[in-house]
Amino acid sequence: MRELVRPVATALAMACLAASMAILSTGGALAQAKQAPPKQQAAPAKQAEPPPAQEAPVKQIALTEKQIESALAAVKEMDHPINEKLPDDGKPLDPKIVAQFEAVAKKHGFASYDDYNSVVDNVSIVMAGFDPATRKYVGPEAVIKAQIAVVQADKKMPAKDKKAVLADLNAALKSPGPAIENKGNIDLVAKYYDKLAEALGEDEE
Known part of the structure; x- marks a missing residue:
């Protein structure tokens, strides 16, 4: 699923998967945009801005097979x-589009769009720990370290792209993601890995 229709809670999980795609395609830009450095303020009396709020975990x-199949559908x-109608300028979603999301979620057996997102969020944090080459769960930290090694060994990636990708991966490594509380989710995601990777648009191919 595209990031625009997903809550920010799983940004890190999806960024790890996106990084894997970028690396394996030899240097595409990561989905995460670089933030421009803050401009110097001329007025010395202006108070410093507070740090950004932490995203809620x-x-x-505990996922069920039915939930995963419903999410895939x-x-x-x-x-x-629906996604084609989304604004690309950061504006709030039109209530009509939100209503469409709700209708689709309920059509496929979810109590609400939030219920659907909860399932996709949980799938995403599990998938962030899968090695895309072996389809085995190794944990997000191991995945990120493997990605770093691939980038460092890549002779074809432009130096500028390599520096940017490594910076993103090293930043992700400092907070690789939560431990999986429901171990059964790993087995379920493994069973549906290929379908989920394709549906979420995060397969390395």
Whole structure:
């Protein structure tokens, strides 16, 4: 699923997967945009801005096979027809679009769009720990370290791109993501890994 229709809680998980795609395609830009350095303020009396608020952690749930199958079915409708109508300028979603998301979620058995997002969030944090080459769960830290090694060994990636990718990966390594509370989720995601990777648009191919 595209990032625009997902809550920010799993930004790190999806960024790790996006980094894997970028690396394996030899140096595409990461999904995370670089923030420009803050401009110097002329007025010395201006107070410093407070640090950005921390994102709320994903509320982990025990996934079921039915939830994953429903999410796979729903994401196809969420991703294209509705997603194309989303604003790309950061503006709030039109209530009509939100209503469409709710309708699709309920059509596929979810109590609400938030319920659907909860399932996708939990799938995402598990997938962030899968090695895309072996389809085995190794943990997000191991995945990031492997990605760093691949980038460092890449002779074709432009130096500027390599520096940017390594900076993002090293930043992600400092906070690789939460431990998986429900170990059964790992087995479920492993069973549906290929379908989930394709549906979420995060497969390395």
